[in-house]
Amino acid sequence: xxxxxxxxAEFAEKQLLEAILGLKYNPGEVLxxxxxxxxxxxxxxxxxxxxxxxxxxxxxxxxxxGKPTKVNDYLKNGGLGILSSLARYGKNLSTDMVSHLLxxxxxxxxxxxxxxxxxxxxxxxxxxxxxxxxxxxxxxxAEYDWGxxxxxxxxxxxxxxxxxxxxxxxxxxxxxxxxxxxxxxRVASLTYYSDLIKALEQxxxxxKLLVEETMIHTQKIWEKIR
Numbered sequence: 001x002x003x004x005x006x007x008x009a010e011f012a013e014k015q016l017l018e019a020i021l022g023l024k025y026n027p028g029e030v031l032x033x034x035x036x037x038x039x040x041x042x043x044x045x046x047x048x049x050x051x052x053x054x055x056x057x058x059x060x061x062x063x064x065x066g067k068p069t070k071v072n073d074y075l076k077n078g079g080l081g082i083l084s085s086l087a088r089y090g091k092n093l094s095t096d097m098v099s100h101l102l103x104x105x106x107x108x109x110x111x112x113x114x115x116x117x118x119x120x121x122x123x124x125x126x127x128x129x130x131x132x133x134x135x136x137x138x139x140x141x142a143e144y145d146w147g148x149x150x151x152x153x154x155x156x157x158x159x160x161x162x163x164x165x166x167x168x169x170x171x172x173x174x175x176x177x178x179x180x181x182x183x184x185x186r187v188a189s190l191t192y193y194s195d196l197i198k199a200l201e202q203x204x205x206x207x208k209l210l211v212e213e214t215m216i217h218t219q220k221i222w223e224k225i226r
Contacts, residue, residue: 030068106215116155142176
């Protein structure tokens with residue numbers, strides 16, 4: 001895939017966040033002086049200032065007038081802005097962070113799925129039946145599985161769930177292709193889809209436990225992959 005040409009400020013942000021996530025600049029440390037950092041990133045000082053202001057608003061750094069700019073403890077004090085950026089730069093995520101994200105999904109998603117199926121069982125059943133035609137490729141599985149998750153999120157009719165998960169599509173595409181390279185991961189998902197289909201065809205709307213057990217199993221598979 002050919003990456004899109006980045007604007008100077010986007011390029012500076014990418015370089016700087018990858019340096020922070022790669023622990024070139026650790027939480028609590030200070031960034032180089034503006035002139036040196038602009039040279040290091042290959043951008044002008046006005047472009048660098050624009051980038052630093054945006055990262056400051058998201059919570060990555062603290063700009064201190066007359067003092068060096070400091071890298072924040074973003075994992076401890078960050079918010080949704082940090083999560084959004086982490087999703088965009090998923091190739092730089094530690095395996096521990098991926099495990100944390102999967103744990104959050106395990107906590108959140110059973111309730112999301114339960115509410116979604118209560119609201120729109122026929123729509124979700126129609127989508128699930130398409131799994132029978134899934135091509136045996138990691139990217140096909142990743143795309144289908146993300147589509148199922150987002151269909152359920154939208155079926156809850158709670159826009160906050162959408163806002164939390166919308167930014168994670170690029171990250172899921174990266175991790176999903178890694179995950180679904182494994183045959184046991186594909187088999188586990190096909191079993192999950194089949195179990196959901198059976199439950200809905202039998203008019204069993206109580207699927208929270210099924211989803212929770214699947215999410216836990218997914219975490220265990222990922223732990224072995226990593």
